Amino acid sequence: MTEMHDTLVNFVNVLRTADIKVSPAETLDAMAALDLVGFKDRGFLKNSLSMVLSKTPEEKESFDSCFERFFTFDKFTAYNDERDNGSDDHFDDGDFDQDSNPSNSQGGKGGGEGSGQGGGEPGEEIDFQPLDPESELGKLLLSGNRMELMIKMAEAGRKVEVNQIVVFTQKGLYTRKIMDAMGLKGLQDEVGQLQEDGGRPQTHLAGRLKNARDHLREQVRDYVEKQFFLHADESGKQLREELLKKVKLSNLEKRNFKDVQEIVFKMAKKLVAIHSKRRKTFKRGQLDVRKTLRNNMQYDGMLFDLKWKSQKVDRPKVMCICDVSGSVSNYSRFLLMFLYSLAEILPKVRSFAFSSDLGEVTQLFQQTKLEDAMAKTMRDYGNGSTDYGQMLMDFRSHCLKDVDSKTTIIILGDARNNYGDPKSEILREMYDKAQRVIWLNPEPKSSWTVGDAEMKKYAPCCHQTEVCNSLTHLERVVANLLRVAV
Amino acid sequence: MAIKNEHRLKDVETIKDNFETFDYICSMEIATAVFLAYHLEKPVLIEGPPGVGKTELAKTTADMLDLPCIRLQCYEGLDESKAIYEWKYGKQLLYTQVLKETLGDILDGAKGLTESVAKLHEFGDIFFSEDFLEPRPLLKALKAEESCVLLIDEVDKSDHEFESLLLEMLSDYQLSIPEIGTIKAIPDKKPLVFLTSNNTREISDALKRRCLHLYIPFPDADLETRIVKARVPDIPPRLNQQLVTFIQELREMDLKKVPAISETIDWARALILLHTESLEPELVRQTLNVILKFQEDVETVQAELQGVTNRAVKAS
Numbered sequence: 017m018t019e020m021h022d023t024l025v026n027f028v029n030v031l032r033t034a035d036i037k038v039s040p041a042e043t044l045d046a047m048a049a050l051d052l053v054g055f056k057d058r059g060f061l062k063n064s065l066s067m068v069l070s071k072t073p074e075e076k077e078s079f080d081s082c083f084e085r086f087f088t089f090d091k092f093t094a095y096n097d098e099r100d101n102g103s104d105d106h107f108d109d110g111d112f113d114q115d116s117n118p119s120n121s122q123g124g125k126g127g128g129e130g131s132g133q134g135g136g137e138p139g140e141e142i143d144f145q146p147l148d149p150e151s152e153l154g155k156l157l158l159s160g161n162r163m164e165l166m167i168k169m170a171e172a173g174r175k176v177e178v179n180q181i182v183v184f185t186q187k188g189l190y191t192r193k194i195m196d197a198m199g200l201k202g203l204q205d206e207v208g209q210l211q212e213d214g215g216r217p218q219t220h221l222a223g224r225l226k227n228a229r230d231h232l233r234e235q236v237r238d239y240v241e242k243q244f245f246l247h248a249d250e251s252g253k254q255l256r257e258e259l260l261k262k263v264k265l266s267n268l269e270k271r272n273f274k275d276v277q278e279i280v281f282k283m284a285k286k287l288v289a290i291h292s293k294r295r296k297t298f299k300r301g302q303l304d305v306r307k308t309l310r311n312n313m314q315y316d317g318m319l320f321d322l323k324w325k326s327q328k329v330d331r332p333k334v335m336c337i338c339d340v341s342g343s344v345s346n347y348s349r350f351l352l353m354f355l356y357s358l359a360e361i362l363p364k365v366r367s368f369a370f371s372s373d374l375g376e377v378t379q380l381f382q383q384t385k386l387e388d389a390m391a392k393t394m395r396d397y398g399n400g401s402t403d404y405g406q407m408l409m410d411f412r413s414h415c416l417k418d419v420d421s422k423t424t425i426i427i428l429g430d431a432r433n434n435y436g437d438p439k440s441e442i443l444r445e446m447y448d449k450a451q452r453v454i455w456l457n458p459e460p461k462s463s464w465t466v467g468d469a470e471m472k473k474y475a476p477c478c479h480q481t482e483v484c485n486s487l488t489h490l491e492r493v494v495a496n497l498l499r500v501a502v
Numbered sequence: 503m504a505i506k507n508e509h510r511l512k513d514v515e516t517i518k519d520n521f522e523t524f525d526y527i528c529s530m531e532i533a534t535a536v537f538l539a540y541h542l543e544k545p546v547l548i549e550g551p552p553g554v555g556k557t558e559l560a561k562t563t564a565d566m567l568d569l570p571c572i573r574l575q576c577y578e579g580l581d582e583s584k585a586i587y588e589w590k591y592g593k594q595l596l597y598t599q600v601l602k603e604t605l606g607d608i609l610d611g612a613k614g615l616t617e618s619v620a621k622l623h624e625f626g627d628i629f630f631s632e633d634f635l636e637p638r639p640l641l642k643a644l645k646a647e648e649s650c651v652l653l654i655d656e657v658d659k660s661d662h663e664f665e666s667l668l669l670e671m672l673s674d675y676q677l678s679i680p681e682i683g684t685i686k687a688i689p690d691k692k693p694l695v696f697l698t699s700n701n702t703r704e705i706s707d708a709l710k711r712r713c714l715h716l717y718i719p720f721p722d723a724d725l726e727t728r729i730v731k732a733r734v735p736d737i738p739p740r741l742n743q744q745l746v747t748f749i750q751e752l753r754e755m756d757l758k759k760v761p762a763i764s765e766t767i768d769w770a771r772a773l774i775l776l777h778t779e780s781l782e783p784e785l786v787r788q789t790l791n792v793i794l795k796f797q798e799d800v801e802t803v804q805a806e807l808q809g810v811t812n813r814a815v816k817a818s
Contacts, residue, residue, distance in 0.1 A: 039711050045542065052541050060514060063534040071710040073549075073717055313591045 151202035157228040172197035284357030339429030341371040372403040374410035405439035443477040456484040545695035550718035553762025560696035564651035574639040576660035630681040649691040
């Protein structure tokens with residue numbers, strides 16, 4: 017039983033790398049289900065585990081593919097007795113194959129292997145007494161006992177810790193290691209010896225051994241590849257995601273944009289999940305007469321436990337002013353991406369782009385796809401040297417009247433004003449009118465006052481100034497925004 | 503667990519066969535879910551598009567096991583006084599009025615306030631005992647002596663708070679009532695719980711974790727033919743096949759609401775009433791409103807009606 021459970025735990029690990037959330041409690045449930053269902057019927061087990069472990073249609077889909085990959089070992093013949101098979105996961109798979117396609121388990125590769133080995137094939141004409149191989153691996157290969165071979169390979173795999181494989185290029189290394197652990201050296205020596213001896217039976221045997229060895233190598237490579245897909249592929253992706261979250265946004269290359277976008281959506285989804293739940297608990301408002309009367313019946317109709325009609329929470333009004341000149345454009349891009357992914361909980365986002373003149377791009381982002389909208393924004397506003405003073409003046413004349421005490425203004429930019437007039441008094445005006453003014457600056461704090469940077473003048477007119485140059489920073493800023501706003 | 507007709511849940515095949523005798527044709531997954539739910543004592547959360555027989559599954563299970571089916575229909579604003587229990591306020595008031603006179607006798611001879619109160623204490627909280635408790639569906643299900651099937655329908659329509667309220671019930675089969683204590687299900691007679699959801703909002707992870715998750719998709723053509731056959735026994739096999747092929751193709755189209763199994767069955771019944779032998783475009787046009795519930799869908803389908811009908815007829 018414990019072996020079965022070990023197998024299951026391994027499987028759960030694979031599921032987790034494939035982005036299926038499995039809690040320990042669910043693992044325990046799966047074990048109970050496994051004890052009940054057993055390994056006998058593959059389809060039945062798959063259905064059962066799928067119900068216990070995967071809880072959305074998407075998860076079910078990835079579960080299916082994981083299950084197929086994990087519980088398959090189609091190269092070798094069926095393995096009948098699972099009780100004395102040690103504790104490796106893949107032995108049980110043989111059992112499945114027996115149930116699902118008994119005729120097939122020797123087909124495909126297995127068939128090729130059979131002819132490669134030529135061991136005991138009836139069609140082969142032998143006019144001399146064939147020799148028996150001496151080395152352990154040789155014996156095993158020619159005995160045709162695939163079950164043994166399979167165990168040996170899996171054991172070797174475990175010994176060299178093939179499940180630690182991380183990158184694709186390690187495949188050769190692990191293949192080699194497994195072959196070595198299986199006793200390749202003995203076999204090689206024997207082949208060498210036989211060829212040296214030179215007699216006909218010897219050369220025949222040497223040829224057979226070589227064929228068998230080549231075939232084995234192919235199988236081991238396949239095995240390693242499978243392990244790679246099982247253990248490394250997804251974790252590699254996770255690793256990349258973690259990295260991308262921390263890297264400076266301006267250093268991102270175009271080919272990473274897709275990944276980053278995915279991450280942004282993931283982060284946004286998380287925030288939506290957290291905050292859409294929280295919203296409900298903040299209620300105060302109109303008296304709900306009906307509910308109050310009903311609830312106070314227990315107090316003989318004395319109304320002292322008042323019930324309120326849950327009131328719709330005022331979502332924060334966000335105005336987002338983004339510098340889209342060359343150096344900062346990438347940051348703006350992801351900030352906007354983030355804000356628009358949050359449409360569900362932040363429906364009132366207005367966005368503005370500028371390098372010198374300010375323009376509103378809210379509509380553009382709502383109506384067109386993100387990439388197109390971004391490209392268009394860059395084209396329309398991206399040229400020209402940055403002029404924060406002009407931007408502030410434009411903002412005052414167009415939008416200041418819309419700013420009220422519920423508005424949060426986010427300004428993203430490096431505050432490098434090319435030695436122009438910073439006009440920080442306008443920012444002060446905004447500061448007085450708005451609920452909050454947040455300045456996000458992609459540059460490190462130390463350079464905020466160096467050269468033409470005007471942060472020193474702007475910072476006192478902001479409620480909050482933050483360094484913001486990676487996805488993690490962005491996430492933190494947006495999460496804060498929601499926390500205060502909701 | 504030991505409940506009535508337990509042998510009907512012996513294994514998956516048996517469950518499937520038994521469901522069929524009750525005209526509920528199910529896939530292996532569904533039978534597996536019921537099997538696991540019973541043997542692991544876990545609730546089942548059923549998701550899937552509307553009209554694929556989620557609620558029906560719970561009802562049929564109750565029929566099959568010959569157990570009562572207690573149903574809790576969820577809606578926004580559902581709270582514990584509707585779902586778990588409520589005190590019978592009226593009865594409490596009435597009793598206090600009636601008992602006023604007796605009070606004098608009880609306190610007879612007591613001197614001073616302290617003594618009186620001490621004397622009253624001897625009677626305990628009679629007004630907050632089970633006699634004054636009005637059990638609502640969840641509590642009823644726990645106290646069912648012969649076990650029962652509890653159907654919590656459309657749990658996605660309820661509030662988040664209510665979901666949390668369910669957790670205790672779902673994981674431990676118990677409910678806590680502050681005035682009385684914890685009420686547990688009778689051992690071996692735990693209710694078989696089904697929750698259904700139409701996925702109008704995401705169910706919380708905490709709830710999902712405590713449940714088996716069953717997703718019922720639209721059935722494939724073969725299964726659907728059998729379902730129609732079971733539900734509408736009079737249907738000629740040829741018409742049945744045409745009808746199912748037609749519906750299956752509709753599901754591929756871009757519609758606002760695709761027809762579900764319940765609509766297929768309704769349509770089959772309608773066609774039988776009209777003494778139909780085989781699908782014809784004109785007839786389909788007239789009865790289209792049985793399977794499509796939006797005018798724009800009807801218009802979309804009408805444009806391609808001829809082709810789809812012909813294909814369906816040819817396929818049989």
